Amino acid sequence: MRTITAPVVVTATDSRRLAEAEMLAAQLGLPFVAEADPADESCAALLQYSEQGLQLQQTARKRRPGPVWVDFVTGAAAHRRKYGGGSGQMIAKAVGIKGGVRPQVLDLTAGLGRDAFVLATLGCEVTLLERSPLIHALLADGLARAADDPEVADIVARMRLLPADSIDWLSRAEPDSQQVLYLDPMFPHSDKSALVKKEMSLFQAVVGEDSDDAPLLEAAWPVAEYRLVVKRPRKAPAIEGRPWSYQLIGKSTRYDIYTKKKLELGS
Template sequence: MALCYVDEAGQEDAQQLASRLSLPLLDQYDLRDEQFSQLLICESGRRCLQQTGRKAPGPVLADFVSGAVAHRRKFGGGKGQMIAKAVGIKGSVRPQVADVTAGLGRDSFVLATLGCEVQMVERSPIIHALLESGLQQAQRDPDVADIAARMQLVNADSIDWLADQLTTECKPQVIYVDPMFPHTDKSALVKKEMRVFRDIVGDDQDSATLLERALALAEYRVVVKRPRKAPTIEGQAPSYQLNGKSSRYDIYTLKSLL
């Protein structure tokens, strides 16, 4: 992987990121040049990941302002969404959530849109860099700045982070887990993002340990998102499940949300 920039506004950001991430910085780039399989591109305050090669798909980025997330924010069903029911949103209850597999932050953004305070924990420094850029853009946008204010970002290994939180007084009320799993969704968007994610972070081989740590820390419940037909994570059985068309939520209740 290498860093590059396409305009003057992205140059300083790219230089700082190259130093922080210990990645080579390119003055020029050609997507047909496969010297590097992935490029982290900085452009006018935006960061995106781009595969190289003649048949490479489009860029992957964390976008909380436009596109699919904007449509879901406006027309997504509010408190009636399955994810809202899974984390325990009901009436005036808005639990504080730790999303310990943040990815591109879409589920975190939905929960923040519904009024939850959300901590996003992402272990990949590359994906963290995308989230950081997406949050900064959202903080500058008047339509979503109040939502972004409810989202905090942490770059840490989630298993280590969960262990560290055991010694703190303020523990997450709900812990949300969406480990990497072979998706059956055939959409180009999902295939593109999964391909990029697997190149960078690989599969989650430590899901059982992550669940165990989450159960030891969460105050009220742990929620695990899975493909609908996937097996449960090894270990404690969920208290109950919510099933959708392509995915489901395994809910591990510890005590009732008030």
């Protein structure tokens, strides 16, 4: 599992969840405080239970950005679920969704689960691997809250989250045992939105950047039955090593697709 590289303190702004926060702190091996000061310069971030859910809040900055948390029910996730373009989306084409084909997807770098949620919304069964205990906790909390919402409960039921280092997990997997593998390594993103900039800055400060994308690509290839999909910023270099088969290129995002055989209905 990936270690937390900067000081993080667990707390709760919702007093009803203090016991839960203390338990989470023990699980993660992090300090717990009943009351925390967002201006405290002794820690990089607060992992805090609020009324909205588990949030990661950056500290010790005069202009602190808002907290990072996982929300599959409202906001951007709800808008994309309703108006995102369905199977016409580039990510859908990248993983091979067409007609009645809905491949099973192994997401090797789950992060906050946004792409996995899109794929699950479109009908794919998605297994999510996340090696950072902190990010895993945020994602697990978001999935638990979404499971209680009648509008998205059936979607998140198609999402299975595992706390695992992907390279270790893949080393134990059988060859050709996963239909489609999906990889979106942490990379300085070309997306200029305040949300992405905030999340990238916070995660890079707390858990560091991904530096093993090439070994991950090589570990993933034997396990993929049909294809391996790598999401990149549009102008970013391809991952070194294996050459891609073809690309799908959008305004800010690109998908490098490594194919083995054609996905067909009933696969």
